[in-house]
Amino acid sequence: MFGSLKEKLGKAISIFSKKVEEEAELVDEPVKEKPKKEVKKDKPKQEQVIPKKTEEKKEKPVKKKEPKEKVVEKIKEIPKEVKPEIKEEPEKKEKKIFGIFKKKKKQEEIQEEKPEETVSTTTEKVEEEVHEKKGLFSKGVIRVKISDSKFEELFWDIELALLENNVAVEVIEKIKGDLKQEIIDQKFNAFSLQKKIQEIFNKSISEILSLESPDLFEEIKKKKPYVIAFIGVNGSGKTTSLAKVANLLNEKGYTSVIAACDNFRAAALQQIEEHANNLNIKLIKHDYGSDAAAVAFDAIKHAEAKKIEVVLIDTAGRSHSNINLMDELKKVIRVSKPDMKIFVGDSLTGNDVVEQAKSFNEAVGIDTLILSKMDIDEKGGASISVSYVTKKPIIFIGSGQEYSDIEIFDKDKILKVLNL
Numbered sequence: 001m002f003g004s005l006k007e008k009l010g011k012a013i014s015i016f017s018k019k020v021e022e023e024a025e026l027v028d029e030p031v032k033e034k035p036k037k038e039v040k041k042d043k044p045k046q047e048q049v050i051p052k053k054t055e056e057k058k059e060k061p062v063k064k065k066e067p068k069e070k071v072v073e074k075i076k077e078i079p080k081e082v083k084p085e086i087k088e089e090p091e092k093k094e095k096k097i098f099g100i101f102k103k104k105k106k107q108e109e110i111q112e113e114k115p116e117e118t119v120s121t122t123t124e125k126v127e128e129e130v131h132e133k134k135g136l137f138s139k140g141v142i143r144v145k146i147s148d149s150k151f152e153e154l155f156w157d158i159e160l161a162l163l164e165n166n167v168a169v170e171v172i173e174k175i176k177g178d179l180k181q182e183i184i185d186q187k188f189n190a191f192s193l194q195k196k197i198q199e200i201f202n203k204s205i206s207e208i209l210s211l212e213s214p215d216l217f218e219e220i221k222k223k224k225p226y227v228i229a230f231i232g233v234n235g236s237g238k239t240t241s242l243a244k245v246a247n248l249l250n251e252k253g254y255t256s257v258i259a260a261c262d263n264f265r266a267a268a269l270q271q272i273e274e275h276a277n278n279l280n281i282k283l284i285k286h287d288y289g290s291d292a293a294a295v296a297f298d299a300i301k302h303a304e305a306k307k308i309e310v311v312l313i314d315t316a317g318r319s320h321s322n323i324n325l326m327d328e329l330k331k332v333i334r335v336s337k338p339d340m341k342i343f344v345g346d347s348l349t350g351n352d353v354v355e356q357a358k359s360f361n362e363a364v365g366i367d368t369l370i371l372s373k374m375d376i377d378e379k380g381g382a383s384i385s386v387s388y389v390t391k392k393p394i395i396f397i398g399s400g401q402e403y404s405d406i407e408i409f410d411k412d413k414i415l416k417v418l419n420l
Contacts, residue, residue, distance in 0.1 A: 166350030166381030320359030
């Protein structure tokens with residue numbers, strides 16, 4: 001389910017984000033701040049100040065230790081034989097001391113020269129990065145400012161992917177509008193562009209599926225008997241969906257009766273009768289060609305007499321263009337006054353199911369929808385579109401031929417599967 005839509009849409013979004021990035025303009029250049037940070041880390045000025053202080057401290061004690069007056073007095077007192085040795089010692093010490101300082105000065109000069117080289121190399125690297133477009137757009141802030149015509153051109157790949165997967169035009173326009181509003185003339189980091197587009201898509205689809213479906217079991221408690229009419233075109237899975245709902249009611253402990261109002265299609269009565277026998281549910285039927293509205297009326301009276309909680313009306317499949325059959329359906333709805341009208345649509349028919357639901361809604365009004373054959377629908381556009389276009393919620397999803405193959409529609413499950 002949704003395999004084709006997710007794959008094609010993911011590729012289209014990737015292409016779209018790259019094209020938008022190419023058209024975007026650079027707003028900020030955070031790369032220019034890098035040289036300042038690197039110079040602060042090196043701190044060459046502090047290293048130059050430290051050795052000068054140490055020189056002054058070490059030179060002063062040498063002068064204090066050996067003043068000239070004391071040296072002269074010592075020379076007079078000492079015998080002549082020892083004099084030459086004493087004269088040589090202070091000179092040697094001074095030479096050694098000053099020699100040490102010379103070595104230290106040379107080392108300091110070498111250390112002072114190194115930070116200047118690092119600063120120059122870092123600035124050169126920064127200048128190279130500024131000239132590279134990729135470096136700027138991967139680290140900078142960009143503004144997406146594109147004309148309407150250019151946006152339409154860039155959006156075409158996404159639109160094509162949606163159309164190929166049976167997404168209705170109304171839904172495409174909704175997604176396009178949201179995308180345009182959130183991206184055009186906005187600033188954000190370039191590396192997050194594709195992620196931002198994906199978030200907008202997920203948000204738009206969530207809003208498209210935001211209609212909450214009613215809780216059928218809570219609704220049944222409000223009125224007895226609670227009347228439900230199943231309507232739709234031929235082959236949409238109407239009768240099978242009715243049987244699945246009847247089985248669900250049995251499991252929840254509700255009693256029900258089925259009204260066989262399809263007196264037009266060959267073998268329709270036999271099909272619904274087989275379902276009723278399998279589920280052990282009472283079936284109200286008339287002969288072929290009889291009045292369908294009369295069958296619905298009799299079923300409701302039977303439910304009132306037997307205190308049955310739910311009446312399930314199976315109507316004949318018909319095209320919205322068949323005026324005679326649509327008039328018959330209007331009569332059934334008028335007589336039975338159903339509390340809930342459920343349109344059953346085949347998800348595999350794509351955009352056709354959207355148009356069918358619109359036509360039936362205009363003719364007799366629908367309250368909720370059931371989408372059948374969802375397990376084999378790889379495109380998934382119908383399930384996204386039909387609720388948004390008709391403004392009616394999806395109540396159940398059919399996914400197989402077994403009576404248990406029906407589940408309550410859950411928007412979060414679809415969003416999780418379709419998550420871009």
